[in-house]
Amino acid sequence: MQVLSGLSVGMFLFLVSVGMSLIFGVTRIVNLAHGSFYMVGAYLMVTLVELLPDRPWSFWVALLVAPLGVALLGGVIEVGLLRLIYRRDPLMQLILTFGLILVIGTLVLIVWGPDNKSVSRPDVLAGSVPVFGQPFPSYYVLVLALAPAVAVALWLIFYRTRWGMLIRAATVDREMLGALGVDVSALYTQVFVFGSWLAGLGGALAAPTVAVAIGMDGDVLTTAFVVVVIGGLGSFAGSFVSALLVGLLQSFGILVFPAISIVLLFALMAVVLIVRPWGLFGRAEE
Amino acid sequence: MTASAPRVIAIAVAVLAIAPLVLPPFFLQLLTEIAIVGLFATAFNLLMGYGGMVSFGHAAYFALGAYAAALLVKKAGLPMLLALPVAPLVAAAGALVFGFFIVRLTHTYFAMLSLAFAQIVFTVIFKWKGLTGGDDGLLDVWPPPLLKSPAAYYYFTLAVVGLCLLALHAIIDSPFGYALRAARESPRRARFIGVDVRRHQLLAFVLSGLFSGVAGALFAFYNGSVFPDFAYFPKSFEPLVVALLGGVHSFYGPLAGALGFKVLEWLISRQWPIYWPLFLGGIVVLVIIVLPGGFVGLVSGGRWRARPAA
Amino acid sequence: MAGAPGGVILRTAGLRKHFGGVQAVGGVDLSVPAGDVRAIIGPNGAGKTTLFNLITGDLAHDGGAIYLDDQDVSGLPPHQLCRRGMGRTFQITSIFRRLTAFENVQTAFLTHHRRHYNVLRRARSLYREQTSGLLERVGLGEQAAKPSGILAHGDQRRLELAIALASSPRLLLLDEPTAGMAPRERHEIMALVAGIARETGLTVVFTEHDMDVVFAVARRITVLHQGAVLAEGAPADVRANADVQRVYLGNPEPTR
Numbered sequence: 089m090q091v092l093s094g095l096s097v098g099m100f101l102f103l104v105s106v107g108m109s110l111i112f113g114v115t116r117i118v119n120l121a122h123g124s125f126y127m128v129g130a131y132l133m134v135t136l137v138e139l140l141p142d143r144p145w146s147f148w149v150a151l152l153v154a155p156l157g158v159a160l161l162g163g164v165i166e167v168g169l170l171r172l173i174y175r176r177d178p179l180m181q182l183i184l185t186f187g188l189i190l191v192i193g194t195l196v197l198i199v200w201g202p203d204n205k206s207v208s209r210p211d212v213l214a215g216s217v218p219v220f221g222q223p224f225p226s227y228y229v230l231v232l233a234l235a236p237a238v239a240v241a242l243w244l245i246f247y248r249t250r251w252g253m254l255i256r257a258a259t260v261d262r263e264m265l266g267a268l269g270v271d272v273s274a275l276y277t278q279v280f281v282f283g284s285w286l287a288g289l290g291g292a293l294a295a296p297t298v299a300v301a302i303g304m305d306g307d308v309l310t311t312a313f314v315v316v317v318i319g320g321l322g323s324f325a326g327s328f329v330s331a332l333l334v335g336l337l338q339s340f341g342i343l344v345f346p347a348i349s350i351v352l353l354f355a356l357m358a359v360v361l362i363v364r365p366w367g368l369f370g371r372a373e374e
Numbered sequence: 375m376t377a378s379a380p381r382v383i384a385i386a387v388a389v390l391a392i393a394p395l396v397l398p399p400f401f402l403q404l405l406t407e408i409a410i411v412g413l414f415a416t417a418f419n420l421l422m423g424y425g426g427m428v429s430f431g432h433a434a435y436f437a438l439g440a441y442a443a444a445l446l447v448k449k450a451g452l453p454m455l456l457a458l459p460v461a462p463l464v465a466a467a468g469a470l471v472f473g474f475f476i477v478r479l480t481h482t483y484f485a486m487l488s489l490a491f492a493q494i495v496f497t498v499i500f501k502w503k504g505l506t507g508g509d510d511g512l513l514d515v516w517p518p519p520l521l522k523s524p525a526a527y528y529y530f531t532l533a534v535v536g537l538c539l540l541a542l543h544a545i546i547d548s549p550f551g552y553a554l555r556a557a558r559e560s561p562r563r564a565r566f567i568g569v570d571v572r573r574h575q576l577l578a579f580v581l582s583g584l585f586s587g588v589a590g591a592l593f594a595f596y597n598g599s600v601f602p603d604f605a606y607f608p609k610s611f612e613p614l615v616v617a618l619l620g621g622v623h624s625f626y627g628p629l630a631g632a633l634g635f636k637v638l639e640w641l642i643s644r645q646w647p648i649y650w651p652l653f654l655g656g657i658v659v660l661v662i663i664v665l666p667g668g669f670v671g672l673v674s675g676g677r678w679r680a681r682p683a684a
Numbered sequence: 685m686a687g688a689p690g691g692v693i694l695r696t697a698g699l700r701k702h703f704g705g706v707q708a709v710g711g712v713d714l715s716v717p718a719g720d721v722r723a724i725i726g727p728n729g730a731g732k733t734t735l736f737n738l739i740t741g742d743l744a745h746d747g748g749a750i751y752l753d754d755q756d757v758s759g760l761p762p763h764q765l766c767r768r769g770m771g772r773t774f775q776i777t778s779i780f781r782r783l784t785a786f787e788n789v790q791t792a793f794l795t796h797h798r799r800h801y802n803v804l805r806r807a808r809s810l811y812r813e814q815t816s817g818l819l820e821r822v823g824l825g826e827q828a829a830k831p832s833g834i835l836a837h838g839d840q841r842r843l844e845l846a847i848a849l850a851s852s853p854r855l856l857l858l859d860e861p862t863a864g865m866a867p868r869e870r871h872e873i874m875a876l877v878a879g880i881a882r883e884t885g886l887t888v889v890f891t892e893h894d895m896d897v898v899f900a901v902a903r904r905i906t907v908l909h910q911g912a913v914l915a916e917g918a919p920a921d922v923r924a925n926a927d928v929q930r931v932y933l934g935n936p937e938p939t940r
Contacts, residue, residue, distance in 0.1 A: 118482055120430075120489070172663050179428060182485055183614065184662045186430060189607055190655030197648065306607065310493035313486050321483075350494055357490075361475050549807045552783075552791045553800035559780035562742070563844070565762035566772055567792040567851050569800060577801075623782075 091336065096228045096297070098335025099235040100126075103290030104308055105315040106242065106327040107283035113259035114279045117170065117181050118321070121188035123309030124196075125284050129158045129291025130300045131196055134205045147210035155288035162284025166277050174276070189305060197302055207295040227296055234293070239328060246324060255279060311338070314353050318360045379626075390532060394525035402524045403596075408636045409535045410593050411616060415628035416542055417585035418613035423622035424546055425578045426558030427477070430485040431492030432586055432613050434472065437605035439465040439587025440594040441499060444512045454517050458534070458591050465587020466580050468495070473579035477572055489610065496605035511601035515594050531592055538585050543625060545581060554578050586613075608651045615658055691753065693718040693855050693887050694739070698748035701738055708734040710911040711748065718854075721881055722889045723898045726908035727931070732891040733775065735908065736859050740772050741765050752855065771853030773844045775860045781833035785824055785843050788832050790815045792850035814850075822846045822876060838869045845873070849880065856881075858890035862897060870894055874901045899923070907931075 108122045119125075136150035165188065173181055208214070209227045216223040246252035258265050258275060266272045291304075298304070315334050319326025334353065341349025394402055414436055421427045442464035446457035472491040479487055499506045506512065516522060521530050545551055557564040557571045564571055594600050603609065612635070613628070620631025643650050694716040701709040709731045716722050724732050737743040739750055741762045750758045752768055760768075780788045793811035794800055819828050822842040827835060832843055841861065848856060858877065862870035874890075878901045881888045892898050898905065898919070905922045907915040915925045922928055 118486060120486075169659065169663060176662075178482060179485075180662050182430070182482060183618075184659050186489075186607075186611060186614075187655035187658040187662075190611065190651040191659065193607075194649065194652035194655070198652075306493055306496065310490045310497070313490040317483070317487065317490075350497055354494060357487075358475050361478055361487075544806075545803045547806050547808065548803045549794040549799045549805065549810065550801055550803045552787065552807045553795055555783060556780045556791045556795075559782055560778045562762070562774065563778035563780065563847065564795075566740070566766050567847060568763050568766040568795045568798075570761075570763045574800070 091339070092224060092228060092232065094336035094339030095235070095332060096231040096335070097338055098332035099231050099238075100290045100294040101308070101311055101315050101335055102235070102328055102331035103238070103286045103293070104312045105319070105331050106324060107286035107290075108312055109316060109319075109321055109323065109327045110255070110286075111280055111283040112321050113323075114255060114262070115170070115174065115276050116178070116262075117174075118185065119280075119283070120182065120185040120309065121165075121192055121305075122283070122287050123305040123307075123312060124189055124192040125158050125162060125287035126291035126294075126308045127196060127300075127305040128161060128192065129154050129288030130207075130295040130298075130304060131200050131205070131291075132157045132288070133207050133292040133295040134200070134300055137207050144211060151292050154292035155285045158288025158291070159281050159285035162288075163277065163281045165284075166280040170280065171273070171276075189309075193302065193305055202302060205300040207300065209296045231293060231297075238289075242324070251278075311353070314357050317357055394528060399524040402528045404636060404640060406524070406528045406531045406596055407593075408632050409531050410589050410596065411612065411636060412629040412632035413535045413538055413592070414586055414589035415613040415616040415620070415632055416539060416625070417582050417589065419617045419622055419628045420542060420545065420585070421578055421582040422614075422617055423624075423627070424551060424558065425554050425575060425582075427575060427579070428481075428485055428614070429476075429488040429579075429582075429610075430614070431488035431490070431610050432582075433605045433607075433609035434488075434492040434495040435465040435469055435583035435586035436590035436593070436609060437495055437499065437600075437602075438468045438583075439590030440600045440604050441506060441512070441590075442587070443591035443594045444515045444600045445505070447515055448512060454521070454595055458588075458595075461591040461594075462584050462587030465590065466584035469580045469583025469586075470576070473576050473583070477575045477579060492605055492610050496602055499602045499605055506602070509602065511599050513599045515600060516598050517595045521595075527596060531596065534588065534592060538588055539629075542585060546625060550574075550577070608654065611654065611658075615654065691718050692716065692751075693720075693753055694889065695751040695754075696735075696739065696748060697751070699735070699738055699745055699750065700747035701734055701743060701745055708911055709738060712908070712911070712913055714906060714913070716855075716887060716889055718887050719881075719885055720887050720889075721878055721901060721903045722887075723902035723905045724889065724891045724908060725893075725895075725898060725905060726914070729910075730908040731911040732908055733859060734911075736772075736857060736891060740770065740857060766851055766853075769852075769854035770857065771848040771851050771855070772857040773841075773848050773859060773861060775863060777837070777840045777844055779832050779840055779844050779847065781831070783832060784829055785819060785832045785835065785839075786815055786828040788843055789818055789846050789850050792847045796851045818846050818850055821880070822849075838865050838873070841865065841873060842876075845877065853886065855887045855889070858888065860891050860893070862892065862894060867894070867896070870897050871900060877901070 104122060104126050107125075108119055111117060111119050111122075132154040133150055136153055137147060140146035140149060169184065169188075173184060213226040213230055216225050217229060218224070246256060254265065254270060254275060258272070258279075262272060265275075311334060315327060315330045318333065319328075319330030333356075337352050337356065338349045341352050390405070393405060397405075414432075418429065418432050421429055439461045443454075443457045443461035446452040446460060447454060452460070472488070476484055476487050476491065500508055502508070517527055517530070521527050553564065553569050553574055556567070557569055557574055561571045590604065593604075616631040616635045617628045618631070619634055620629065621627030639650060639654075642653050692715050694714065696712055696714040699709055699712045699714075700707070712731075712735060724735065726732055734743065738745045741760055745758060748758075749756055752765070752770060755768070757765060757768065757770075780791065783791065790807070790811055793814055794807060797811075799805075799810070816825070816828065819825050822845055824839060824842055824846065827839060832840065835843065845858075845861070856877075861877070862873060865873065874897050877888060877890075880886060902919055904917060905919055906913060907922060907925075907928050909931050914931060915922055915928045917925075
């Protein structure tokens, strides 16, 4: 039971981490505001579910639209801000995305207010199903069913489409790609938008399972860091494996003592850092 | 340091000394805050400007200092004058533990990991309600009656901050400081003159955490209470922006930056208190976009790549 | 500082390194007696820099061992090798750019005397005479107060030499010390190195592409080819060696 909920948490983490990893792999920018995108996805979900009429399909429509909203936000940020700083000192790029955390966080506070929000699960998934004799929230079934589906879809995109091939090529050698006539600038925008969409999807999916609150950006960002440190920045497989690992650790940790999960995460991260600083699946860049 | 620097310092000290005679309490409090932020930023800059390591999570040590001071006074019953020297040691211990892992990395990974550790400190403070009061914080953390008035605490803060600045200045001018700068300029050259770069950087990290903890402890008694957001993002952003504003390659830069920053914060917060982080983030984003070099005074002139330590 | 006369100061036994499937260094046995001035030459890709980096601990070796004064130092980190008397300069000039030339060398003296954990004294006043003296010796007396980053390339190389010498090494490894210099400057700096080596008994090992410089300064030459030692001996013998002529000297390396 804990295993399954841990895997679900891992799923949300995976969506956020793979987006961050993807953006870094192609543009070499670590988007510190990625946790903020997750949060915006969750908040948009809240508003959409409130606004849409109370019908069986409204949840699913919201789930579809919320990530698109985040993708739009990501697109605006990329075109309006990031494009201007690609050639800059990476320290400045980091500070800029750090600044965005503050900007987006305050805007969310202004628009939605400081109170916690929540999203109800759709009726069809509101109950629970027996798994191994124990009641298991049906909503998690959705998440767990979606997990392999999204992972497979991503794999198909990266390894079976031309666009995916361009992305993989860009993570290895951007300049060469440009020299071959690919519009690298457009690719950057697409990647950033896609990465934002993934984070938004993570937030929207997670919204019915957590308290949607100011501060979710920080929590998810920290955990995503841990995932990315362990799995390796820029590695798809790394994000997947380590997200599930971290999700499981968090779930089991809560059984013992809430603060323990932090310590466990810290310990795991420490071990990886000492043994393989570039992550389990990462490349040691020279 | 130019030849006129001692004179400027003397004038500044004189002005600060007579301030309580001229200024209303509100401005004394503002100056107190400026001094505290100035110390925090100077401690931070030991790492950034002189060590070449940019921490995105220095609020952790500020918060550890603040909470340790508050807990020592409230739960252990220590008088403030005893809690104040002890609290920074807690911050230094945190810096030792976190720094051990963080200095194994460089640049982007360094920044990210330092940010993650600050978030961990925040989360622990937030969740461990029994010890820290969680979201409610710890209240009634006041200095003894003798130091409670704005003017008294102002002088006290100036004295403590002044001592710490002297110490930091000595550290930078010492052989330790020379080797630290060497490690920043060329780690491999430094190794081959016998410097254990990782250990050296860890020591600098601990010293930086120690003095950040002093700033946190001073702030705890100034504020009368401590809250989890002492460890949150905007607080980590503060020394970074202050140091960049004032100039990272000079010792007094962060102090000048603190003055400018706090005045700006005061002016904006009195109109729109909720919006301050928005302004802070927005201004920084704008400066980076508009100015060609970002902020004046980049940290390391060389290329910055995202990778773990070589 | 003089090395043990007649002793072998540096020895490698079967040193190996491969990258992926490529054998960069395959079983190199090197023996450098104290006081030698040894040039390591070979075409590009012969493994000179790799060999250097293996000896200085910048690269982990895959097999074999490295001995400094008959003590196994394989795998020691650079700062410990320095303490044991090994110094080096780098192919890409590595100096402390934002410090003045004076501070560069002064810092090296500070660390050599293990004072770099001292936070109480003012570093400015320490080892001033030794620093001035060393800067004069390498020809940088006039430039001492300048930020080292603005010095001319050749002067930066001299500075790096001074930094390395400040640590009183017994063995000095110079990786392409004359790279990027005009011919006259090359001879000047290598003559300087050879002069210091004679005065102090310092053992010098260097890699070099310019054959004129090599034959002017080296006492013995080791020729590397495809990661292994092709020939070794006095300059005249090496020059006459048929294998060497065929592989290397016959196709002269364009002098840089």
